[in-house]
Amino acid sequence: MQRFFIFLLVSIFAGCSGSKYFKAPQPLPPDTRPIPEPKSRHINIAADAFDRQFTEQVEQSFDLSRQFRNILGQPKQALNVNAMGEVDSSSWFTNRNFMKEMTLEEVAKGPNEGKEPDLNGKWTVIGAKTEGVTPGFRIQDSKGTRFVLKFDPPGYSEMATGAEVVSTKLFHAAGYNAPQNYLVFFHPEILEMGEGVMFTDATGEERAMTRDDLKSILNRIEIQPDGRIRAVASKFIEGKLKGPFKYKGARDDDPNDIVPHQYRRELRGLRVIASWLNHFDTKANNSLDVYTKQKYIKHYLIDFGSTLGSNGDEPMPPTVGYENSFDPHEVGLNLISLGFYVRPYYKNWKVEYPSVGYFTADLFEPQDYKFIQPNPAFELMTNRDGYWGAKIVMSFSDDQIKTAIKQGQYSNPEAADYLFRVIKERRDIVGRYWFEKMNPLDRFELIDRDDGTQVFCFDDLAIEYGLATEEQTSYRYWLLQNGKVIPPAHELQDATCIQLTQLTAPGARSPKSAVENQWAITLETKRNSKKWSKRVTVYFVQDEPFGKFRILGVEREE
Numbered sequence: 394m395q396r397f398f399i400f401l402l403v404s405i406f407a408g409c410s411g412s413k414y415f416k417a418p419q420p421l422p423p424d425t426r427p428i429p430e431p432k433s434r435h436i437n438i439a440a441d442a443f444d445r446q447f448t449e450q451v452e453q454s455f456d457l458s459r460q461f462r463n464i465l466g467q468p469k470q471a472l473n474v475n476a477m478g479e480v481d482s483s484s485w486f487t488n489r490n491f492m493k494e495m496t497l498e499e500v501a502k503g504p505n506e507g508k509e510p511d512l513n514g515k516w517t518v519i520g521a522k523t524e525g526v527t528p529g530f531r532i533q534d535s536k537g538t539r540f541v542l543k544f545d546p547p548g549y550s551e552m553a554t555g556a557e558v559v560s561t562k563l564f565h566a567a568g569y570n571a572p573q574n575y576l577v578f579f580h581p582e583i584l585e586m587g588e589g590v591m592f593t594d595a596t597g598e599e600r601a602m603t604r605d606d607l608k609s610i611l612n613r614i615e616i617q618p619d620g621r622i623r624a625v626a627s628k629f630i631e632g633k634l635k636g637p638f639k640y641k642g643a644r645d646d647d648p649n650d651i652v653p654h655q656y657r658r659e660l661r662g663l664r665v666i667a668s669w670l671n672h673f674d675t676k677a678n679n680s681l682d683v684y685t686k687q688k689y690i691k692h693y694l695i696d697f698g699s700t701l702g703s704n705g706d707e708p709m710p711p712t713v714g715y716e717n718s719f720d721p722h723e724v725g726l727n728l729i730s731l732g733f734y735v736r737p738y739y740k741n742w743k744v745e746y747p748s749v750g751y752f753t754a755d756l757f758e759p760q761d762y763k764f765i766q767p768n769p770a771f772e773l774m775t776n777r778d779g780y781w782g783a784k785i786v787m788s789f790s791d792d793q794i795k796t797a798i799k800q801g802q803y804s805n806p807e808a809a810d811y812l813f814r815v816i817k818e819r820r821d822i823v824g825r826y827w828f829e830k831m832n833p834l835d836r837f838e839l840i841d842r843d844d845g846t847q848v849f850c851f852d853d854l855a856i857e858y859g860l861a862t863e864e865q866t867s868y869r870y871w872l873l874q875n876g877k878v879i880p881p882a883h884e885l886q887d888a889t890c891i892q893l894t895q896l897t898a899p900g901a902r903s904p905k906s907a908v909e910n911q912w913a914i915t916l917e918t919k920r921n922s923k924k925w926s927k928r929v930t931v932y933f934v935q936d937e938p939f940g941k942f943r944i945l946g947v948e949r950e951e
Contacts, residue, residue, distance in 0.1 A: 414875065414911055415932040417476035417946045424484045424649035427688035431646035434636040436677050441639075445676075445766040446717070449641075453772075466951065468775045471658035476946030477837075478777060484649070485692045486659040490566045491788040497796045503562040509575035510534040510626045516579070517587045521602055521610070528610045532584070532626075540575075540626040543698055544614035546706045550623065551748035551808075553698040553705055555801035557625045559812075560670050560697035562797040567666055567785050568659070570693040573628040576802055578621045581611055630693065632683040638692050639677050641769035647682075647690050655769045658778050664771035665782030665827070668762035669819050671752060672700045673713045675764050675771075701812065702750025709751040711742035714762050746808035754818035759783075759826055776831055776951040783827030784835065786820055787858045794820070821860065828855045831951070832918050832926040834868075837944055839893070839933075847942055849914060849931070850890040863887055865921045873913040873930075893933075893942055910935040911945065927951070 453459065462468050475481055482488050489495060510516065514535025521530045529543045545553050554576060561574045584607065592602030617623055640660060643650040654660055667675050674696075681693040699705045704713070715738050737756055744751050760779075764771065794816050803809040827833075833854040840848045855861040868885040871878050885891070891914060912933040918926040927950040933942040 415913070415946050415948065418474065420475065420481070421473055421483075421652070422649075424651075425687065425689045426649055428648050428690070429646075430633065430684055430688070431635055431644060431682075431690065433634065436637050436639070438676070438678055441677055442718070442766050445768070449769060450767065468951075469656070469773065470775055471661055471778055472656040473652045474658050477944075478781065478947050478949060480658050480781070484689060485570070485657065486568045487570075489568045490793070491568075491785045494788070494790075495566055495793065497792060500562055500566050500793050500796045501800055503565045503574075503800075504571050505573045505575060508538060508573070508628065510538065510540055510577055510579075511536050512577070512579060512583070515585050516583050517585055518590060518602070518607060519587045520590055521592045521606070528613050530607070530610060533587075539629040541629070543625045543627065545623060547613070547615050549703075549708065549747045549750065550615045550617070551801070551803055552708070552750045553703045554623055554625045555748060555803055556701040556703035556750070557627075557696075557698045559797050559801045560672065560700040562800055563670060563789070563794075564666070564672075564694055564697065566789070566793070566797075569663075570691060571697075572630055572693065572695055574697075575626045575628070576623070576800070577626045578617070578623055580621055625698070627695075630681065630683050632685040632691070635682040635684050635690065637677040637680045638682050640675075640771070644682070644690070649689055655773050657770065658781055660770040661774040661778035662782030662785070664762075664764075664768070664774050665759060665779050665823060666786055667764070668714070668759045669786050669823050670700050670816070671702070671709065671714065672697065673762075673764050674699045675768055676766060701816075702744075702752030704750070707750075708744050708747075711738045711751070714738075714757070717763050717767065718765050745811055746805060748803055748805060748808045749812050752812065752815050754815050754822060757819050757822055759819075759823045777949055780827050780831040780833070780949070783823050784833070784854055787824040787828075787854060787860075789820060791817060824855070824858055824860050828860060830927075831949060832916070832929045834916055834918065834929050837931050837947065839942060839944060840890075841941075847893040848890045849893055849933075849942075851916070851931075853889060853918070855920075861920055867919050869917050869919075869925070871915045873915060875911055876913075910937075912942070 459469075473480060473483075479492075480486055480488070490500075510532070511534040516532040516534050519531050519533050519539065529541060531539060531541050533539045543554065543557060545551060557574055558576050561571050565571045586602065586604055586607060590602040591599055592606055593599045594606070611622070614622065638644070639654060641653065641655045643653050663675070667673075679694065679696045681695050683691050683693060685691050699709075702709050704710065715736070741753065741755055742751060791813075795813055798809050798812055798816075801809070801812075803812070834851045835854050836852040838850055840850055842848060853861070853866065856863060856866060868889070869882050870885065870891065871880075871882050873879065883891075912935070913930050914933075915928050915930045917928055920926075929950070930948045932945040932947070934945045935942055
């Protein structure tokens with residue numbers, strides 16, 4: 394009976410899927426339209442962690458629709474992608490490096506606008522940073538600009554501040570909104586206490602902050618040999634802060650927020666990009682919604698001091714990327730093995746450079762990377778989402794990575810070189826995994842030739858990014874008209890362009906009406922004589938019979 398029920402559901406799903414015509418998704422309305430000012434909100438870290446670790450895991454086990462979709466290999470796809478499978482720029486994400494390679498100057502600048510704190514006057518302390526694992530405080534410089542100062546822990550000079558700056562540059566270039574983070578060096582004498590600054594002390598009591606409290610904070614941070622303090626000055630984001638965003642659901646008070654966050658490709662694909670840079674702490678409280686002067690909500694990723702090899706107040710522990718903060722699987726393994734089984738990542742833990750912390754490409758497997766707690770958007774990531782994130786990771790050239798690292802101002806060149814090697818190796822591991830799992834043909838375009846014919850061309854990202862060679866690669870393709878294959882299959886060797894005159898060659902049917910003007914090319918790739926890859930189908934349409942073609946959209950087999 395149970396098998397019959399499953400078969401019935403499989404039949405229903407199969408019967409409802411597929412169409413011989415490709416239908417381009419309707420574009421979403423712009424999410425930068427003016428809206429009434431939403432209320433600020435606070436997310437309880439402990440309660441949110443409990444929901445992620447327990448409540449949502451139980452809910453998922455009873456979500457029959459989700460279970461059957463997984464059985465059928467038909468997971469629910471992201472809802473905010475366009476016909477080409479891309480994410481349009483929005484208040485969440487701006488297409489940058491993959492769509493158009495950024496210059497080294499643009500990478501170095503990142504989100505910064507050149508307004509670092511003024512070192513020629515006093516900095517007034519206007520508040521203490523009580524959240525997070527590292528001490529800090531808020532200041533206002535002599536020109537009235539406000540910043541949050543973040544520091545390195547004793548014994549690990551450059552570690553947290555370097556990670557914050559480098560990751561800011563890379564996440565911004567990837568396309569995400571990030572704060573303006575400046576690396577600064579200053580003498581403590583530049584600081585002065587503001588009036589009426591409230592402070593929550595170690596006992597949890599809120600009271601007026603004193604000069605002694607300021608000294609206590611400074612005693613917990615790394616001081617340079619010349620007496621200066623190295624810090625990241627994070628400029629207050631312009632607008633009104635409205636609290637974190639969640640990775641599930643949508644804001645009820647934001648009419649622009651119409652796509653549930655767990656179905657946004659830029660949040661699902663963030664799983665791949667975050668794993669690359671060891672950004673394990675992707676909980677809601679490391680995000681921020683801001684009501685802009687233009688009267689819409691803009692969504693930021695913040696706090697990158699716990700990325701790469703830095704855990705903020707110490708080097709990354711060996712469990713990062715391999716275990717959640719509470720991991721039932723690991724707890725069970727400990728019980729079964731009576732604690733005698735030592736995991737490989739414990740054996741390899743070693744801090745090569747204190748300024749980098751613990752960061753390695755050894756044992757890195759992006760598909761199995763675990764974050765501090767389960768993330769609703771990450772858990773729904775499909776192969777298409779993963780491929781989208783991977784091609785952004787692979788878009789970073791060696792020189793771009795080196796440029797981002799240079800902004801961290803590491804005093805030891807060997808440490809900077811080591812950091813570059815690890816980021817590069819992890820980048821290529823990401824690319825190799827996802828470009829083997831999905832067919833990495835991309836950047837499809839039609840080229841009009843002088844003789845009036847059209848050529849369809851594509852890029853092979855595996856070759857473009859140095860993970861494969863032309864000599865070991867071949868392609869084959871089929872022509873389709875209105876979902877029907879026009880035999881035979883064609884092979885391409887040492888070529889990534891196809892003459893579209895084939896679509897009107899013998900064997901192709903003459904269209905009877907405008908609706909029968911849809912064509913498609915299905916492509917497969919083979920490397921080193923291995924099996925053929927999954928398929929990519931590119932759809933075309935003719936505005937009039939036998940007129941010029943235009944690309945309608947792309948579908949990727951998962």
